[in-house]
Structures are given as C-alpha cells and as structure tokens.
Amino acid sequence: MTERNIKQDISAAARLSVAPMMDWTDRHCRYFHRQMSRGALLYTEMVTAPAVIHGDREQLLGHDAAEHPVALQLGGADPGQLAEAVRLAAPHGYDEINLNCGCPSDRVQSGCFGAVLMETPALVAECVAAMIAESPVEVTVKCRIGVDEQDPRTALPDFLEAVRGAGVRRVTIHARKAWLQGLSPKENREVPPLDHALVLEMKRQFPDLHVSLNGGVTTLAQARVLLEQGLDGVMIGRAAYHDPASVLLGADAAIFGLPGGQSAESAVAAMLLYIERHLAAGGRLHQITRHMLGLFTGRPGARAWRRMLSEGATRPGAGPELVEEAAAQVLEAAA
Structure with missing residues (x-):
C-alpha cells in the first residue's frame, strides 16, 4: 500500500x-x-x-x-x-x-x-x-x-x-x-x-x-x-x-457505510479467546474486564453484569467462565 x-x-x-x-x-x-x-x-x-x-x-x-x-x-x-x-x-x-x-x-x-x-x-x-x-x-x-x-x-x-x-x-x-x-x-x-x-x-x-x-x-x-x-x-x-x-x-x-452485524453479545464472545491468551501470559482478568463494565448499559441485566465482573474479576483464578456467566445473566434478564 x-x-x-x-x-x-x-x-x-x-x-x-x-x-x-x-x-x-x-x-x-x-x-x-x-x-x-x-x-x-x-x-x-x-x-x-x-x-x-x-x-x-x-x-x-x-x-x-x-x-x-x-x-x-x-x-x-x-x-x-x-x-x-x-x-x-x-x-x-x-x-x-x-x-x-x-x-x-x-x-x-x-x-x-x-x-x-x-x-x-x-x-x-x-x-x-x-x-x-x-x-x-x-x-x-x-x-x-x-x-x-x-x-x-x-x-x-x-x-x-x-x-x-x-x-x-x-x-x-x-x-x-x-x-x-x-x-x-x-x-x-x-x-x-x-x-x-x-x-x-x-x-x-x-x-x-x-x-x-x-x-x-x-x-x-x-x-x-x-x-x-x-x-x-x-x-x-x-x-x-x-x-x-x-x-x-x-x-x-x-458513519462508515460498512456492513454491521456486531452486537454486545458477539463482542463478549470475541473477548473470550483474548482473555485466555492474556491469562496464559500471566495477566489478570480484571485488567480486561474493567473496560467492559458499561457494555450492557441501559439493558436488563446490566447491573448484574457489572456486579459480577467488578466483584469477581479480581479473585484469584478468575477466568473467561466468569464473563460467560455474567453474560448469561444479561440474557436471562432479557428473556
């Protein structure tokens, strides 16, 4: 180029x-x-x-x-x-x-x-x-x-x-x-x-x-x-x-005239492998999830999402399964 x-x-x-x-x-x-x-x-x-x-x-x-x-x-x-x-x-x-x-x-x-x-x-x-x-x-x-x-x-x-x-x-x-x-x-x-x-x-x-x-x-x-x-x-x-x-x-x-298709849920799914790589390199979950707390703002289940990540991500051994569990709370609240 x-x-x-x-x-x-x-x-x-x-x-x-x-x-x-x-x-x-x-x-x-x-x-x-x-x-x-x-x-x-x-x-x-x-x-x-x-x-x-x-x-x-x-x-x-x-x-x-x-x-x-x-x-x-x-x-x-x-x-x-x-x-x-x-x-x-x-x-x-x-x-x-x-x-x-x-x-x-x-x-x-x-x-x-x-x-x-x-x-x-x-x-x-x-x-x-x-x-x-x-x-x-x-x-x-x-x-x-x-x-x-x-x-x-x-x-x-x-x-x-x-x-x-x-x-x-x-x-x-x-x-x-x-x-x-x-x-x-x-x-x-x-x-x-x-x-x-x-x-x-x-x-x-x-x-x-x-x-x-x-x-x-x-x-x-x-x-x-x-x-x-x-x-x-x-x-x-x-x-x-x-x-x-x-x-x-x-x-x-x-803004860009590009095809859409992304969703909050797809963003969570895309982060899981990234989180696994970060943890494998010695990182901590909260270093990533602190940036994700506002993802479901205004949606049912947003409070549970924030609470679970805020309280759980700093605990020893916390991993991508916590993020999946928090996302499930959002889906359940919307059902």
Missing part, C-alpha cells in the same frame, strides 16, 4: 474516533472497542516522549494487530526528544502519531507540555516538524481552542497556522478552553463552555486541514450532524468508554 493510500485510509477512519484517555484506552480497552467497530480510529493513552526513550517500550507501545487502525499519542515539548520517540516507536507499526497539546493535568503542566503548548505555537511547529522528519506515518495534533486568558478567536487560528506551516494536515480540536489554574482536569472537561461553532469556523478558514471535533459529543446522531455541517471527523471520549455499545455498535453502518 502506498503512503498516499495509507493517509487516505487513516483520514477516512478519523471520521469517528475514540479519544485518548489516561488510564482507560490501554491495549485491552482498544481490543475490546475494536470488536464493536471495524472502522473507528482508536487512540492509545498519552505516552510521554521520555518514557518511550527510557522505559519499557513493549509495555508502553505493544498492541494487538487487531486494533488497527490505531494511533499513538505522544506527550512532550522537546523537539529532539519527540523525534527520538517517534523513531523508536516506528517499528511498532502505529497508523498515526499524535502530539498532545490539549491535556490540562497538573502532571502535564509540570512538564510544560499538553495544553500549555497552546501558548507557544512556534515551539509546537518545531516539535511536529521534527516528528514528521522521523515518522513513516502521518503526524497529527490534538489541541484545545485556547488556554486561560487567550482569546480563542485569535489564539486558535494562530496555532493552526503554525502547525500547518510545519506540515501537519490533520488536527483534532477539543472545543473548550483549558484553564490551567483553578480547574481540575475533570472540571476542564465540563466547566469551560463548548464552542462547536468556532471549530466549524476553523474548518472553513483552513479548508485544506482535516478537522475533527472533540468535546460534548455523546451519540452517533450528534456526530452525523457535525459531519453533515462540514467537519471531517468527530472524536468521542467518555461516552464511548462508559456506554460503548451505544457509540460503537452502530458506527460502521452510520
């Missing part, structure tokens, strides 16, 4: 993506989500450039081939470090490398990267240019509309102009400001007002950029409206994690 075709494919997958979420979108979560949608683009948790350089790369970057299309999100603010991290990550075969310019957590601020990079677009341009020089796949950026006292209507276009000038052609914009002082990371996801209209305006102002919107989108119906309004992609975060069936099971048909 040519580089052009690879970029076309990953851009098509980005019509709907699941946001990178710390402590949530690990390799087990991504494998589970892939059982519900073949088309959606999946993201890793943010991995810092120093961790890639100095840490256990197999633990940090290892993933299953079934997860594709899948993107690696990096955190950092040093062009040299980021370039080295991209070079070291390349053999792991991710379909995209994304630079985090949107996370507002204290840990990220102390490292002078994440959302604070919105204040230094020239530095971000240096970073992405260095990453592009080392990357065999597309380098993208995820950002906010601004931080603190910035005026998003000037800060955001200036930022996009800078990264576009450095070679970036695809961006995901979280349609809220980040307040680096005074709000917790959780509050930063909920308190600053959404400005979807500004993101739509950026697509009109930068028609050559592939622009995805993140923030406040919880349903496929909302995603389709935004796509129809002219955006190239929509990224969904917490809703895709807490109620994955409602977001992912219909995505192939509604």
Whole structure:
C-alpha cells in the first residue's frame, strides 16, 4: 500500500474516533472497542516522549494487530526528544502519531507540555516538524481552542497556522478552553463552555486541514450532524468508554457505510479467546474486564453484569467462565 493510500485510509477512519484517555484506552480497552467497530480510529493513552526513550517500550507501545487502525499519542515539548520517540516507536507499526497539546493535568503542566503548548505555537511547529522528519506515518495534533486568558478567536487560528506551516494536515480540536489554574482536569472537561461553532469556523478558514471535533459529543446522531455541517471527523471520549455499545455498535453502518452485524453479545464472545491468551501470559482478568463494565448499559441485566465482573474479576483464578456467566445473566434478564 502506498503512503498516499495509507493517509487516505487513516483520514477516512478519523471520521469517528475514540479519544485518548489516561488510564482507560490501554491495549485491552482498544481490543475490546475494536470488536464493536471495524472502522473507528482508536487512540492509545498519552505516552510521554521520555518514557518511550527510557522505559519499557513493549509495555508502553505493544498492541494487538487487531486494533488497527490505531494511533499513538505522544506527550512532550522537546523537539529532539519527540523525534527520538517517534523513531523508536516506528517499528511498532502505529497508523498515526499524535502530539498532545490539549491535556490540562497538573502532571502535564509540570512538564510544560499538553495544553500549555497552546501558548507557544512556534515551539509546537518545531516539535511536529521534527516528528514528521522521523515518522513513516502521518503526524497529527490534538489541541484545545485556547488556554486561560487567550482569546480563542485569535489564539486558535494562530496555532493552526503554525502547525500547518510545519506540515501537519490533520488536527483534532477539543472545543473548550483549558484553564490551567483553578480547574481540575475533570472540571476542564465540563466547566469551560463548548464552542462547536468556532471549530466549524476553523474548518472553513483552513479548508485544506482535516478537522475533527472533540468535546460534548455523546451519540452517533450528534456526530452525523457535525459531519453533515462540514467537519471531517468527530472524536468521542467518555461516552464511548462508559456506554460503548451505544457509540460503537452502530458506527460502521452510520458513519462508515460498512456492513454491521456486531452486537454486545458477539463482542463478549470475541473477548473470550483474548482473555485466555492474556491469562496464559500471566495477566489478570480484571485488567480486561474493567473496560467492559458499561457494555450492557441501559439493558436488563446490566447491573448484574457489572456486579459480577467488578466483584469477581479480581479473585484469584478468575477466568473467561466468569464473563460467560455474567453474560448469561444479561440474557436471562432479557428473556
């Protein structure tokens, strides 16, 4: 497959993506989500450039081939470090490398990267240019509309102009400001007002950029409206994690025009062999099932499913039979 075709494919997958979420979108979560949608683009948790350089790369970057299309999100603010991290990550075969310019957590601020990079677009341009020089796949950026006292209507276009000038052609914009002082990371996801209209305006102002919107989108119906309004992609975060069936099971048909056929039950069945392999390699059941608790949200038996997995998966010797038993409770409740 040519580089052009690879970029076309990953851009098509980005019509709907699941946001990178710390402590949530690990390799087990991504494998589970892939059982519900073949088309959606999946993201890793943010991995810092120093961790890639100095840490256990197999633990940090290892993933299953079934997860594709899948993107690696990096955190950092040093062009040299980021370039080295991209070079070291390349053999792991991710379909995209994304630079985090949107996370507002204290840990990220102390490292002078994440959302604070919105204040230094020239530095971000240096970073992405260095990453592009080392990357065999597309380098993208995820950002906010601004931080603190910035005026998003000037800060955001200036930022996009800078990264576009450095070679970036695809961006995901979280349609809220980040307040680096005074709000917790959780509050930063909920308190600053959404400005979807500004993101739509950026697509009109930068028609050559592939622009995805993140923030406040919880349903496929909302995603389709935004796509129809002219955006190239929509990224969904917490809703895709807490109620994955409602977001992912219909995505192939509604967003990608692909045949459907997946169900919550088929997703459970597909996870059983994966669980067996994980346990055989020395893993624990709860490392996988913690991501599956919301699968039957809104359905009869959902509470029993969550309770059985929450209480049983941490017990010594717990295996796939517990998952089968919990799923049987859902079927029984629906009968």
